[in-house]
Amino acid sequence: MSELAVNLPGLQMKNPIMPASGCFGFGREYSDFYDLQQLGAVIMKAATGSNRYGNSTPRVAETASGMLNAIGLQNPGVEKIIETEVPFLANYSIPIIANVAGSTLEEYEMVAKAFNQTDSVHALELNISCPNVKEGGIQFGTNPEMAANVTRIVKKASNLPVYVKLSPNVSDIVSMAKAVEEAGADGLSMINTLSGMQIHLPSKKPILANQTGGLSGPAIKPVAIRMVYEVKKHVQIPIIGMGGISNVDDVIEFLLAGASAVAVGTANFQNPFICPELIEELPNALSKYGFLSVEDAIGKGHGA
């Protein structure tokens, strides 16, 4: 096995680097910049039961070392995604993770079932943590019982491994992680964005049309590292770590905290080549810090 390879439920990855959901569309745009085949995996933009337009614009605002977004889960609906986007990504032999979102348990179930019927999707990422949709998502992501419920239903609706994407907007992330692990989650994705806001001084109004948005970028990395580190101590299932990764040292830090793979989000906007660059730099970074492989580094921040 190569030094970069990692095996997670449903995902045999030649390296641990993937673009994060919502920051990469369905890959088409970035396929103009480089060969997606290089990626460890790809996480698609969220799919809901039917077509969603999302929030009004402005949908993004810049903050110190980060950005706020309130896209509002805009997507063409799961059927259209399966018809037009999954086949495009299936041209590349990399694991495809479908991000499943919904407003009701029935919608999550329906979306999960639809992806289960395709041959090309290798795992589901359960989106119970989008802070930008009033009626759904986040309500499942801030209550351990509801998070467990939706996990059970999605597990029953499909044979695919399920990674539950946890929200950082909770007081006790460990109890959320334990609840979804007990409910059958195969892995965790963490973290989603932190709920935030910015007010535009000249107009004295919030910049985002949705008023609040999800904070991402380097600003949230310490929060993500802390949460991955805490959760790693209490669960057995693997973690895909994300939150503010913008250089190869950040990747190593997430591995040390306990992540088995990482997703890169906002940094794609600054540098469309960030993912392949990180993949190229990772072997040197591993040896610089004394690791033989990615597997060797996972969780090493927790001591002997």
Next chain:
Amino acid sequence: MIRKENLLIVKSTEIARETTEMVLQNQHISRTAQPGQFLHIGIEGHTLRRPISIAKIDKKNETVTVLFKQLGEGTKALSNYQEGMQISALGPSGNGFPYDNLLNKTILLVGGGIGIPPLYCLGKELAAEGVTIKAVLGFQTADSVFYEAAFKELGETLITTNDGSYGHHGFVTDVIGKMGDYDCYYTCGPMAMLQAVTTKLEHQSGYVSLEERMGCGVGACFACVIPTETQGGYRKICKDGPVFAANEVKL
């Protein structure tokens, strides 16, 4: 095709109130850019790139010129960049203005503030091809006026200012009626102006160039969308635009 390129700052000048004109040297961008396209410019210490439209393309000297208003911290920082420094940009981005079959025809350019530069790029290109150019340019005040002489070289040009400190007092829509006949219009500027212009000229064939806060700038993040009657209910300004047929989008 969009590439990530470094551009050399050849010249940077404040040409009007809080308005910077920057001449940037880069072979790929100067060779491939079209009027109406933009650069997604990275600024040290800022997470998001800034979309800035192209005002001049000089293939011979391999430069493009951009203008931007010093509106926030990012554009203020960019205005402090010195000649000789390099900036990173994705570009040329987006689709430019369509302009087929305009030989011997007349076009009207309607610009507001920092929406004016891409129209200059188009007007210059088309004037060289024998198209008759007319222009109405709106500014807030006398000290924010730029490119007046440059537009007058292309054709008949009227200037308006909101406060009446220069040119005609009022908005561009107050003087559009004075411009006579034309075959097609192109407009870029603040949303309220675009709404007024497209309403006033609804029986004319025209194109609008739109601006919105962008995330990725390449079509992946869905931040800069505009509602439409067709195409699944929305279009992406960064990738499908920034230029659209005036009747295609709901402003």
